Amino acid sequence: MIFYLILGILIISLTLNGFLKKSLVQEVNVDEYMFVMCHIIFVFTYLYILIRWLTKKNNIRPNLLKKMNKKTIYLFIFCGINAILASCLFVYLLKQNDVSYIVPHTNSLLIILTLFVGYYFFKEKITLKKMLGSLLVILGLICINLKDNKSLTQSNI
DSSP states (O other), X not given: OHHHHHHHHHHHHHHHHHHHHHHHTTTXXXXXXXXXXXXXXXXXXXXXHHHHHHTTOOOOOTTHHHHOOHHHHHHHHHHHHHXXXXXXXXXXXXXXXXXXXXHHHHHXXXXXXXXXXXXXXXXXXXXXXXXXXXXXXXXXXXXXXXXXXXXXXXXXX
């Protein structure tokens, strides 16, 4: 039950995320967005760590940074750079397009690419259900990209 509650909160959060970013980039440019957001994330991350430390629920190992090997350090650096790049590109695309167009494309293609990366690099199995699901995702994208003569708001529904 808790899994579905957390999943629901995550889905609502991610759904709102695109619209919130779209609203912000109507007022600021991508560089300004990244500058302000970086500081907000920094402050709230340390606030989170402080609360966890004060409630004695902190799971950060002593000397964590000293105990990390080079591979782990490089993975952290790559993850950070990748997150910044993805955030910049996502915000840029939102500034230029509708959220209801960008999010379905990014999420759908993310599903398909994840399937292939999992198969080729992590030896995950591709089942018939996964292949069928990917095909349906692609068909969904094709439907989204079909040109309508009338938009939904103009129809007599």
